[in-house]
Amino acid sequence: MNALQHVRLGTYYVAQLPEQDDFEFWRDRARALVQCDVPPDRIAWVPPGGNGDLFTHGERRAPVPPADAAMVRASKPFIQLARSAICHSDPDRFALLYRLLWRHQANPKVLEDRADGDVRRLDELARHVRRDIHKMRAFVRFRLVEDEAAQGGESEEHYVAWFEPEHHILRANAGFFTRRFANMRWSILTPKGSLHWDTQALAEGPPAERADAPAGDPVEALWRKYYASTFNPARLKVGAMLKEMPRKYWKNMPETSLIPELVAGAQAREAAMVDAGSIEPSERPDTLDAIASAIHSCRRCPIGELENQAVMGEGPRRAALMVVGEQPGDQEDLAGKPFVGPAGQVLDRFLQQAGIDREQTYVTNAVKHFKFTQRGKRRLHQSPTAKEIDICRWWLEGERALVQPRLVLALGASAARGLLGKTVSISRVRGAAQMLEDGSELWVTAHPSYLLRLEGPAREEQERLFAADLAAVAERLAELAQ
Amino acid sequence: MDRPKTSSGTPHSIMEKLAVLADAAKYDASCASSGTAKRNSAGSAKGIGSTEGMGICHAYAPDGRCISLLKILLTNHCIFDCHYCINRKSSNVRRARFTPAEVVDLTLSFYRRNYIEGLFLSSGIIKSSDYTMEQLVEVARSLREDHHFRGYIHLKTIPDADPQLVHQAGLHADRVSINVELPTDAGLARLAPDKDARGIEGAMGGMKMAIKQARDETKRFKHAPRFAPAGQSTQMIIGADAASDADIVGKASRLYDGFGLRRVYYSAFSPIPDASAVLPLKRPPLMREHRLYQSDWLMRFYGYTSGEVMQATGDDGMLPLDIDPKLGWALKFREQFPVDVNRSSREMLLRVPGLGVKAVNRIITSRRHRTLRLEDVGKLTVSLTKVRPFIVTVDWRPTLLIDRGDLRRLLAPKKEQLELFAA
Structure with a gap:
């Protein structure tokens, strides 16, 4: 039996994603679409909040594959890359992934051709997401607040951070923070959602605003002192710093406001040191x-x-x-x-x-x-x-x-x-x-x-x-x- | 002889001590927090901290270096008198001393706010080597046992401390290190008169054996205690003595082979306040340190032997500053090029200037699927300009370029005006 019989000729499919980073939904829907032989150009992947109305005539239900449809093949590296790439903020990522899955069925080694345009784009998306995940682990800064005491109880320490990720990585990063800060009560607030950990369980919350996060923490003064003291004014490599810590992250990091004065002071300090020794050997x-x-x-x-x-x-x-x-x-x-x-x-x-x-x-x-x-x-x-x-x-x-x-x-x-x-x-x-x-x-x-x-x-x-x-x-x- | 007096009063607050003791520790280049055993605090009511393989740089300073660990000295009082060291006995710097409990508190306060991956603790020598080592070990012990800290700990060990104490350090720390300080024994004798090259190498040898033994035990017994799972490293100061790049590369290679070191760090000697007059006042070009790290990479990841790296040095034993050592080697051994990207071995592709390990991996997987053209190589690498004279593709053969006398000038990076305020 031909799989195409299950698809009305000319049907346009609309896949409305429930979450920005919902890999499972994408995988289930993509599997059914491949089994029904729906080519990539007949599907519109619509992110949550995206404008699905343009496709009012599209079929919104998943097609039902025939009972004897072939297994959909996907290599392990492809799944890994796709799990990362799905968190990207590029609205075309779902279509790109489907296109590659589609091509993967005909040529299982398509991913190895690193000169291919789609493969390179997938690589790029996954790389951006991995970097964003990594930078979030690096640049989140918790601030300590004492929560109001529950009735009769003692006030509790609560660590709260405000962070602005570029991609939809909050959920993907939750495991790292729960494994690391297991014995702390903490919350990470972002414009894309929030996470709360009470030392036992993780809860997700709605998007937050910067004003919801605490404004400061006394320990930041120590940290800023450390940052300024560990800097070596005899070496100035501002480019290297900017490459790894771009300005977009600066506004939520307590130490970065020191940078301009450290840079300006550095040359004067080194000149003074060399002068103090006067004669060159x-x-x-x-x-x-x-x-x-x-x-x-x-x-x-x-x-x-x-x-x-x-x-x-x-x-x-x-x-x-x-x-x-x-x-x-x-x-x-x-x-x-x-x-x-x-x-x-x-x-x-x-x-x-x-x-x-x-x-x-x-x-x-x-x-x-x-x-x-x-x-x-x-x-x-x-x-x-x-x-x-x-x-x-x-x-x-x-x-x-x-x-x-x-x-x-x-x-x-x-x-x-x-x-x-x-x-x-x-x-x-x-x-x-x-x-x-x-x-x-x-x-x-x-x-x-x-x-x-x-x-x-x-x-x-x-x-x-x-x-x-x-x-x-x-x-x-x-x-x-x- | 007069004891030098401190230039101002003894610091008392944690903030002042932190300023003094972080400043004193910043000449240690290592900040790695990677490559240790994976562990975390999941499912533990008391535990805090994790190490998941990849190190994390939590901030970058304007000197371009990453800040991954709280890198401080327990104290900068020191009974040694090493000339290149800002903390030497005869230096006039402010002195301060943390108690082990203060270091523990500071580490945890920073860690809970996600400023750091852990602690890198070193110290000036006070009273005796054993006493100093005991204090360092106490910090690590308290973090691990009293506070269930599972983040990264790097301890600097004191060369002639009791081996039993050094062993304790290895049980609590992820990494231990002893600095060889200078590339030649003569340099060490001159600039670090209280240190002894044989003592340092002896301690590194002992540490190597202890690490090896612990590895064997963990293979056999599941619960054998971990011992310095991130291995040991060392540091050499560049430009404080007359050692050439060839001397340094040779020394580094012997250290890697002889003591199973994970890393050899290079630190370009920086003019330090209150410098000893035996030292040069001017720093060596930072580029020199960079070239040495590049040569280190060539040996560790590109399959070059130390002898081959030395072939890239000039008659004075120095690596060229204007071009990287890989390009330098390729220009000296032009008969090995061009390399056919569609046929050549991985080893030869790794020798092409401008092709990194990742690019070579991409070329090798991609050429199974298509015969690579110059355009394809361009998609797999960062820049074609540098690669082009050294490779052959189906549609490209650099017959003219490889023989050009001015190839070096064509490929050397253009001199740039330094942008100091690019930030």
């Missing part, structure tokens, strides 16, 4: 003379701002040994030369004793300016901070790169920090070499001014250690020279 002078004149105007740390002059290292341009102290003292600052004060005299004595020629040694400091506090007429030495040593390390590295010593002797913890970048304990590291990254050896000993501060047996003990360290350095220098 690439601009570091490449001769000792140039470094000597550049350090005078160095204001990268506050020591440079004091009443003092910079003291450059002194010695042969290529020396096998570099001795590094902490910073110039009062007399060094006045003389403009390193280690000429009391500590310098101690150093000279011990160098001589160890057989090291100061004339053949490059002597410098970890910090180039004298740090002090003024007490009456006296300038009292102050230790540089770790930060100040780290800043000045840049100059010391410049000197090391030019002098290229094979052995570096650090006097005291500040000098060691200037060379290692970390604070070490003298007693733990003295007496043995450490490898620096350029291959030279670092030896660490006490600062001679430390010896000057001690008295009696303690001083004798420290002088013995200091002499031993210098002797070891002298011995190692001789080995390296071979």
